[in-house]
Structures are given as C-alpha cells and as structure tokens.
C-alpha cells in the first residue's frame with residue numbers, strides 16, 4: 263500500500279491553508295489506488311487542531327511534546343526522521359513555505375532521501391517520481407526526475423492546488439509518543455513579531471496601482487501616486503521596491519506582505535513571481551503593464567498592455583484626472 | 587568573527603527574451619547578462635557589516651565556471667577579504683553543490699556562514715540549509731536581521747503575511763539571507779581596483795578528492811515554456827488608443 267504523509271503547518275493556534283492544499287493534492291493523487299493519506303500534526307495542546315484536521319484527512323497522526331509548541335526545525339526534524347524511518351511512506355509532502363524551506367533540506371540530508379523543492383506538479387512513472395518546477399521567475403518550466411527511492415520528499419508551491427474541503431466522515435486520530443529526548447540550546451524559538459499597524463491599509467483599497475522593480479527607480483513614484491489619487495485608489499508594490507526603500511513595507515503585496523482583493527489591481531513593471539501573484543488572486547480585475555510579452559503576470563491578468571510604462575502611464579494619468 | 591559567504595553568478599532573465607537550447611536541457615545563455623545573485627548580494631553586504639561591527643574576516647566562495655570570477659571580484663569590491671572559486675562539476679544538483687562546499691569549508695576556520703535564501707535562476711532554496719546539515723551546525727533560513735552576542739546570534743526569520751519570528755542560534759551557524767536585510771552600498775571604482783589586489787584562489791575538483799561524480803538526487807530531463815493556459819486580453823493600438831480602451835475598462839470595473 264502506498265502511503266502519503268502530509269506535514270501539517272500551524273501557527274498561533276491555526277492550521278495554515280497550505281496544509282489543505284497538500285491534502286487536496288494527496289487525495290487526488292491517491293484517487294482510486296490502494297493508498298492512504300496521513301496528516302502529521304506535531305505540536306503541543308493540539309487536540310482541537312487534530313479534530314479539525316480529521317474532517318479533511320482520513321488519518322491524523324499526532325505527536326505532542328512541549329518542545330513542539332512553536333516551530334523549531336531541530337525538533338521537527340527529530341520527530342519526522344523517526345516517523346519516516348518507521349513508516350517509510352512513499353512521499354512526504356510539505357509546503358514550500360517558511361516551514362518547508364527551513365526543514366526539508368536538512369531532513370533530506372540526514373535521511374539521505376531525494377528532495378525536490380518548490381514543485382508545481384508531480385507524477386509517478388512506476389516508482390520513479392517526476393517533478394515539475396517553475397524556474398527563471400516563472401518564465402520556464404523544468405522537468406526533473408528524482409533518484410529512485412523508497413521515500414521521496416517534496417515541497418509544493420503554495421497557492422496553486424485547490425484545498426481539500428471538510429467532509430462528513432471523520433478520519434481517525436492516532437497518537438504517537440514523542441521521540442524527542444534531549445532539549446537543545448542550539449536553536450531556540452523566542453517570540454513572534456507582528457507587523458506594525460501603521461498608515462493606510464492597502465488590503466482595504468478598492469483600486470490599487472501597484473509598482474514593481476520595472477519602474478526603474480523612486481523618481482517615477484510621484485506619477486503613480488497621482489494616478490492612484492485620481493482613481494480614488496492607493497499605491498502598492500512588489501517586494502524589491504520595499505527592499506530598496508522606495509516605499510515602506512506596509513505597501514508590499516505578496517506572501518510576505520499583504521493579501522489584497524481590490525476591484526481593480528493595476529500591476530506596472532511587476533514580473534509575476536508566485537510570491538506576488540498568490541496574494542492578488544482575489545482581485546476582481548487585474549490589469550498588467552509590462553514590456554516583456556512573456557512576463558508571467560500576463561497569465562493571471564485579465565487585461566494586458568505590452569509596452570514601456572513610460573508610454574502609457576503619463577497618458578493614462580492625464581486621461582483619468584478628476585475621474586474619482 | 588570569520589564569515590564565509592557562498593555566492594552564485596546567475597543570468598538576469600526578468601526582462602530578457604528566453605530561448606531553449608536544441609537539446610532541450612537549458613535556456614540559451616549567450617545573449618544574457620550575468621550578475622551576482624540578488625539574494626547573495628544582500629548576504630555579502632551583511633557579512634561585511636557584521637565584520638565591521640565585530641571584526642574578523644569575510645571569505646566569498648563560489649562553485650562555478652571560470653566566468654564566476656567576475657562575481658567574486660564584485661564580492662571583494664563589496665568588502666570581502668578573500669575569494670575562492672571551486673571548479674563546477676559537469677552535472678550537478680543542489681545537494682552536490684552543498685557537498686562540494688562542505689568539503690572545502692570543513693578545512694576552514696569559521697563562526698558564521700551566510701548564503702542567499704535562493705538563486706534567481708533555478709531557485710531550489712536548498713544549498714544553504716543542506717550545507718548546514720552536512721557540517722553539523724544549526725541554521726536559520728529567510729533571515730532578515732542578525733545580532734551577535736556571546737557566541738550566539740539573535741536572528742529574525744521572515745514568515746508569511748508580515749509576521750516574523752525571533753530565534754536564538756548558537757554559533758557556529760548558517761543563515762540564509764533574505765533580500766532587504768540591509769541597504770546595498772554603492773561599489774566605487776576605487777573599491778573595484780582595490781579588489782583586483784585581493785586574494786582570489788581557484789581549486790579543481792580533483793584536488794578536492796572528487797574523482798568520479800556520485801549519482802544525483804535530481805536530474806534535469808528538459809526545460810520548456812509553460813503552457814499558454816489562460817492569458818490576459820492584450821490591448822492593441824497606438825498608446826492613445828490603448829489608454830482610451832484602458833480608461834473605459836477602468837470606468838466599467840470601478841462600478
């Protein structure tokens with residue numbers, strides 16, 4: 263029987279959505295075959311989370327230990343290496359997230375298991391695992407074969423697979439003893455730091471004029487500010503714009519910034535990396551302006567303009583003056 | 587504080603037209619501009635800032651072809667003290683690169699290793715954390731602040747949605763550096779000229795004791811353009827015509 267393990271991500275008492283995406287992928291893949299899908303929940307005081315998970319996973323394996331209260335990859339690795347050695351599932355699925363990126367590579371080295379990160383699709387040819395990865399900022403796909411192994415490890419890109427929905431029939435919950443023996447001082451979790459709430463909140467905006475690295479420099483910002491104002495909207499941006507201090511962090515759209523859902527999202531000079539576009543999918547209408555016709559942003563936009571923004575934005579700005 | 591920074595030379599593809607090689611195994615690269623991987627450039631700057639605060643030495647290492655020396659020169663101009671290029675194996679995956687780096691680093695004194703979170707080209711995000719495990723040292727990934735005190739580092743990791751976590755990690759340790767951790771500094775011509783004088787060594791794989799290559803965990807079969815799928819409706823015409831259409835769309839969708 264093939265078994266798929268899914269590592270549950272949870273933080274501050276909540277299960278993260280990516281967990282359900284991983285379960286959704288696992289369930290579809292197992293489909294008609296004889297197989298079993300198991301969610302691995304590591305934590306402390308997580309009975310309620312286990313109940314919640316059992317609505318979406320046929321089997322939930324729970325390991326509780328005080329040291330698993332917050333995510334620390336050293337303890338997670340200890341537990342997972344013991345579970346994987348014992349059960350030898352065909353596949354361990356994790357999210358390509360702050361969890362998976364911290365944990366998957368070191369676990370794969372420890373157990374000598376092949377790993378492919380940031381995958382956007384998977385398939386098996388016999389027992390051989392093929393992974394599809396999106397590279398060069400989403401402009402190219404790479405088809406990769408993993409070395410044959412009893413167990414494979416994969417981190418899947420978040421935000422691309424439909425999540426598993428709750429079901430009537432509840433899964434079983436199995437409690438496993440914690441294999442953690444020693445407490446470590448090598449890495450300690452201290453605390454969470456929340457993003458400060460300041461200024462205006464782009465997640466509430468109805469219209470966003472969003473600028474990326476492609477605007478070339480902060481000297482063009484006043485033009486975009488003016489456009490946003492005429493439209494009764496706000497200005498937002500991609501991450502490099504914040505990294506370079508052209509705009510403050512609170513303006514950043516993306517997985518490490520804000521999720522937005524305006525009526526109109528106008529992306530200018532933004533290539534469309536997944537870390538950016540997963541956070542704009544709730545927009546009613548997306549308009550992209552980019553000089554590269556192959557920019558991945560055109561794959562998520564409703565309307566596109568293939569041109570230098572300098573040929574378009576000044577005209578648009580004049581045209582919509584006083585439109586608000 | 588001896589700091590090792592691992593870096594890579596990558597093609598800049600965000601604005602470039604890409605073509606696929608005949609054998610289907612890679613994109614054509616001869617028309618592309620190459621530079622230091624963006625994440626690595628923040629890592630090098632961070633290493634230099636830490637050195638300025640706590641003293642010590644910064645060494646930049648890359649596994650790459652001959653041309654990679656240009657990004658090492660850049661690291662030296664940014665303030666690294668020494669650089670080392672390791673010959674690139676004919677085929678490799680992220681784990682093999684980590685193993686080669688581990689082999690070289692094992693013989694060096696270090697307190698801290700920095701890498702970028704990932705590369706701009708194939709973005710495995712795997713080399714840094716694998717390297718830490720191979721060396722048996724603790725790590726933290728996606729780091730956007732580092733403070734060092736009494737043989738320990740307090741680091742901030744970036745999580746999702748603007749949330750961060752604070753960790754304490756005992757040195758020696760490895761951190762993968764996130765963009766935005768510091769302010770890039772302009773590299774002057776004088777600094778580039780000075781860099782030419784600094785130590786840059788090169789080492790072949792055979793010298794390191796790699797005779798035959800081990801089998802890879804991940805083999806690249808081919809690359810392709812993503813299937814077209816859903817595509818935006820592209821507005822056509824002169825800029826004036828396009829802006830007229832766009833204005834109508836905005837009016838309608840604004841409700």
Ligand SMILES: Cc1cc2nc3c(=O)[nH]c(=O)nc-3n(C[C@H](O)[C@H](O)[C@H](O)COP(=O)(O)OP(=O)(O)OC[C@H]3O[C@@H](n4cnc5c(N)ncnc54)[C@H](O)[C@@H]3O)c2cc1C
Pocket residue numbers: 399473474475476477478499500501502503514515516517518519520530531532533534535536537538551552553554557569570571572600601703704728
């Ligand atoms: C852990 C992690 C978290 C991340 N979180 C986020 C996040 O929250 N938000 C985010 O945005 N990114 C995030 N990123 C970064 C992300 O991977 C991309 O690097 C980033 O989104 C790219 O920003 P960009 O599109 O502005 O720049 P680029 O990718 O450099 O794209 C610039 C675009 O501008 C176009 N362009 C250039 N000049 C012009 C012109 N004159 N006119 C019109 N178009 C032009 C180019 O064709 C190109 O498509 C994260 C990465 C990691 C690893």
